[in-house]
Amino acid sequence: MSQAAPLPTDSLPTNSGRVDLRSDTVTVPTPAMREAMATAPVGDDVYGEDPTVNALQAEVARLTGHEAGLFMPSGSMTNQVALALHTRRGEEVICAEGSHIYEWELGMMATFSGVVPRFVPAPLGVPDPAEVRLAVRHSIHQSPSGVISLENTHNKAGGTVIPLEVIRAIREVAHAEGLPLHLDGARVFNAAAALNVPLAEITRQFDTVSVCLSKGLGAPVGSVLVGSKAAMGQAHRYRKMMGGGMRQAGILAAAGLVALRDGPHWLRDDHRRARTLAEHLVEAGYTVDLEAVQTNIIYARLPDAAAKAQGWAEKGVLANALGPDSVRFVLHHQITDEALERAMKVLKG
Template structure:
């Protein structure tokens, strides 16, 4: 019985082409800006997404937190959507590193109401002042949902009126672009900074990029160094990132189709799945005991994550075989009894 790993799109392994590129990578000291492979990766990302500069870092947590450090000062609030990765899964970093606190706005299917965002902005001696607005696209805990471009533009307009910067946690930005049928730069447009992850659906083993305007680059690189992100001969890793960025987006439509197939099959088995939320490569299902269900499925060779007491998540990705869903569904049926 082969194991089918639906826990996350972070479990992918580098392709043979990535391994060859890593083995033969031209390298230098990236802290001195002398690693040619890192420089090529950063230049390509900036060009693809319409920014002046990109800065390569080890993780999406680092790119998000560096953005917070660059945009805010201690004691401010950051407006974030409920369930945002920047708060939920970056273990208290916004408080411990940037010294800022979240101000939550509701976001059904990951989409915030711009008027609620406007109301959440504070500039009063009686409240912590707002320093930044942060969006997430796709929105992980909402189900991997896509924030429409017009919704992002509306929030950006609120930010401009208030004189506030806007950051996008675009860890899965290319999933959003594929689902919307647009280029990645359209999803990134209008933000002051954008974080993208190379090691999720795009398949690289390591790395994220923070897209920045030229005037923020020096400060961002200083914060990267402060947080331990100066990786020296990082071209060994960036070589795989180049392939991920060049070839990875084209493979995402398959992941999305697989997720839709899986969602339909789970519904047919009687599981509660909000099909409206299945927009990219994630499927959330309601079950009575999430941890027990995940453990029983693991024993049957299907790995998933419990995200809450009664909610599980399946994530499709490039390393799953084409017949993964047809193979997994009978095992789910067996666990359901």
């Protein structure tokens, strides 16, 4: 009988020594995650009986300063469940220009919840609280506002961070207008690291928060929605409607618990390497807004982006061309200093 192939070497920057800068979702599980997954106690999570899932949900709720959490397969699902919780059909979602809930979630707010976006300007991903207030609608002649949603860090703006004073001011707007406040916190741990504050200092300002485990924290799968116990009870129903019941999901939740323990310690190095790469790209002639490089994401402008990205891939460096003249680079914990040096040599050529 042939022997099983060995597992990938976790010290490599993902696959076969390539330097993969496409996203922080491309990491492979660490040895500690694999061990936890192999030994996790499990049960049927749709019945609420998986002890490892329950432990993960409780830990994310504790870290964020909320009552309860609900584990789901993806951040898109946690975001869309939150919008369903907070809105009724025909209402509007007030959100920043370029928000992930609109740009990258395939119209699900309209498809599932029957709501539409109301955009506010957001230079460097930061909406002005006064603009948020102006976006609120209570008139019978217009679609009423249902929820305010922020994204921190803001992916499309370059991984930028919303300052705490802005979050608090928008919280005051939401309270004054009688609206719930949701956070797409796919990379909220990056925001906390950049602001040098405890995670809950950001997340407790919101009624619901979507926290992704499979980006900077390095878990293979999953996000957790947090909020009140009552809200998470209703969210469980919406999760089931969307096909998010995963049964013995403790195998995945176990990796998430390790990610919560180990992942936050990696983020400042990711940010440092992103700054190093961004400055190198500027020196090499790329157009990069260094003010926007605040965490682990870089957007660079250059002609023939797709062709350039294909050429880099042939030399072992992967990046995402997002348009005819735009490329995104994302740093993560499996990009070492040595891997970054190799990437910069290729990108300079």
